Amino acid sequence: MTETAQPPLDPRLLSILVCPVTKGPLIYDREAGELISRQAGLAFPIRDGIPIMLPDEARAIDA
Amino acid sequence: MTDNTKPSAFDAAAVAPPSGAETTDFGFRDVPLAEKKPMVRAVFDSVATRYDIMNDVMSLGIHRAWKKIFVTEMGAHPDLTLLDLAGGTGDISFGWLRAGGGRAILSDINASMLSVGRGRALERGLISSLNFAVMDAEAIPLPDRSVDRVTIAFGLRNCTDKDAVLREARRVLRPGGRFLCLEFSRVQVAALSPIYDAWSFHVLPRMGAAIAGDRESYQYLAESIRMFPDQETLAGMMRNAGLEHVTVRNLSGGIAAIHSGWRI
Numbered sequence: 001m002t003e004t005a006q007p008p009l010d011p012r013l014l015s016i017l018v019c020p021v022t023k024g025p026l027i028y029d030r031e032a033g034e035l036i037s038r039q040a041g042l043a044f045p046i047r048d049g050i051p052i053m054l055p056d057e058a059r060a061i062d063a
Numbered sequence: 064m065t066d067n068t069k070p071s072a073f074d075a076a077a078v079a080p081p082s083g084a085e086t087t088d089f090g091f092r093d094v095p096l097a098e099k100k101p102m103v104r105a106v107f108d109s110v111a112t113r114y115d116i117m118n119d120v121m122s123l124g125i126h127r128a129w130k131k132i133f134v135t136e137m138g139a140h141p142d143l144t145l146l147d148l149a150g151g152t153g154d155i156s157f158g159w160l161r162a163g164g165g166r167a168i169l170s171d172i173n174a175s176m177l178s179v180g181r182g183r184a185l186e187r188g189l190i191s192s193l194n195f196a197v198m199d200a201e202a203i204p205l206p207d208r209s210v211d212r213v214t215i216a217f218g219l220r221n222c223t224d225k226d227a228v229l230r231e232a233r234r235v236l237r238p239g240g241r242f243l244c245l246e247f248s249r250v251q252v253a254a255l256s257p258i259y260d261a262w263s264f265h266v267l268p269r270m271g272a273a274i275a276g277d278r279e280s281y282q283y284l285a286e287s288i289r290m291f292p293d294q295e296t297l298a299g300m301m302r303n304a305g306l307e308h309v310t311v312r313n314l315s316g317g318i319a320a321i322h323s324g325w326r327i
Contacts, residue, residue: 012166013194020204050177052197053204 007049009035020053036061087223090286099223100199104173106280107151107221111175113275115152120274121267121281126217129314130154133216133245133321136312139164143211146170146235148200148228149218153180155245159212160189168210170198201227208237216245220291229304236326242306244322249293251317259318263288294320 014028019037026035026044034043035051042058044051052058086093089102110117118126134155137145139162146168147156156167169184171177174197184190198204200215201224213232222228232242250256263285271281292300294311297320301309306324313320 010194013168013196016168016206016209017196017204018206020198020202023204023206047174048178050174050181050195050197051204052174054172054197054199055202057197 009046009049009051013051017051017053021055034059088287088290090283090290096223100172103221103223106283107173108175109277109280110275111152111173111179114176114179117271117275117281120270121284125315125318129245129319130158130216132312132314133214133243134158134162136321136323137162137164137212137214137243138241141165144168144209145212145214146203146205146210148198148203148213148215148232149221150214150216151176151180151218153183155214155216156180156193157184157187157189159214160192164212166192166194168194168196168205170196170200172197172199201231203231203235205235207234209235211237211240213240213242214244217247219244219246219297220287225292226300226304229301229306233305233326238326240326242301242324242326244297244301245319246297246322247288247291248297248313248317248320251294251313255316255318294322297322 008030009028017026017035018024019026019040021042022037022039024037024039026037029036033046035046036043041061042055043061044053044058085096087096087099089099094102137159139159141163143165145156145159145164147170149171150156150169151171153169156169159167169177169180177195177197181195184193200218200222213236215228219225219228236242250259267285268278268282272278294317298309298311301322301324307327309322309324311320311322
């Protein structure tokens, strides 16, 4: 499996997930396969359709 | 340790914590607070693929009976949503769905365990009612008042900040929702104690070595069981976290216990 062929995130899960740090909203970047918390400045990866909601594993982004 | 050796939790444990630093239990050892989480994850990475068979061997299959009782206590209903914390390879979520429960979120801090769980869900035809998310039970990525049941079965003793887990569980519960914990506890039958001690400290690590090729991980699991708060202590911690009508049900003479509390 290549990195670009990410299975989409289940919309039912997407509708309920929030940032584990701020409990604020997440933006789904489907192309990058990431869930972005602007407030926390973190991008949480989605691997093989499973979101990894751990700050340790998130990519720091400019808020 | 050489370069081609995977770093293990037990290498980290050999490093003495700096004096004055806050520490926590990792089995019978004290380790720096920040190190427990990666160490526990290393244990479960190590045991993930053989976790289910080891549970059967370690408990002589009794864990299946305990989980069955636990699922019955959960009071499944199609309108209710479950968050299964430290749900690992899926037994509790699967039991909930089979009992007629509504949608379940199967979560674990360890992606390896969750991958095993997803494979098992596919085999069982339960995947359509399940979502999967890697999360830390101490920082749940769900809004306040969003689920009806929160469970943690054989998971709480591996968490660093157990009070944080209980507070988070209460936070995400809707009023009228229920938290349930299944965990090893304190044996209440005196005659059982020496047998149980011999089993968990002499037999189990050897079986871990023989079956999973990993004695140290099973040594940790046995020790962590003994370090876990007893029935009354955990009940008190739940009350402190704001859970109400807290009850305890002992299983197999207190080898395990089900703790339950409600968000009112």
